[in-house]
Amino acid sequence: MRITLSLCAALFLSGAIPVPVLAAAPVQTTQAKTARLDALFVALKRERNERAAERIAAQIGQTFQQSGSATTDLLMQWSQKAIDERKFDVALDFLDEIVTLQPSFAEGWNRRATVHFLMKDYAKSLADIDEVLKLEPRHFGALSGLAQIMTETDHKKDALAAWERVLDIYPMLRSAQDQVATLSDELAGEAI
Template sequence: MTTLDELFVRLREATTPTEIENLQNGIWQIWLTTGDLLLDKHLEAGMRAMAAGNYTQAIADFTALIELQPAYAEGWNKRATAYYLRGEYRASLDDVRETLRREPRHFGALAGWANMLRAIADDRGTLRVLLRLEALCPHWPGLQSQLREVRDQLGE
């Protein structure tokens, strides 16, 4: 079985969109595995609620998951996404930070954070986060153009 660390090494070296997507999917499979039936129940319920647009219920399910297993990074990331979709950006950013404390390589959290920073025109912060993403996967589709746009905004 391929480990998370091995997948991240390969992601850093990946150059084609298909290869990057396949590696990301492998990483997501690991991240979405809690190893506990009760935690899986909360994760699945929250994901169903979020997909249905019921962000309040999703946040409740992900909060229950976080309370049961605060070290599980994906619980924080999923709740960050639900908060974001509900328009609660500060709460979303707080949960992104918690996600990254637990899994600093979480490209989903980094990409979401960069999007939120761009939305509030924090170009310096956006650049910092995009550079972290670039360290994980320099050939991430669209990343280099985003970096150019932000650097142009900053006059760099």
């Protein structure tokens, strides 16, 4: 892949392939994506029908996937294929490239956090979740991952706090509601 990228760069530099002018497009795309996410998050917080909330959450997920870069999109596809095949080291190679090429793309960090979680490397997963939440504090998927790691590592109070943050963003998420109830009961029982 590096040879192909180097070859493309050489062709651009030699003038064999014209370089399109795209300076204004990413700003407009970023602004449109931000506006769309803002509206979707408002709708998600207000929605009281579980199925309708799931549809809004799916739209948020689709919007998160929009990187604005064909290269990043291709690397994300390859990483997902590697994850599906349980080739986590291969997936990490693609995801490392994504976060290097486009460090402001929260979903690249989130996917890498997921792979680290699947490999039970919680420290690296937490570091990536931290990056996701710096870029998109409303990322309920990353917050759910944080809560799962806190549960796995027996930090129930932190898990509860993370699940409560999820519910503040996505009140109708049944799994988060169940986790809050379970952890609240467990912590109340431990206090006795």
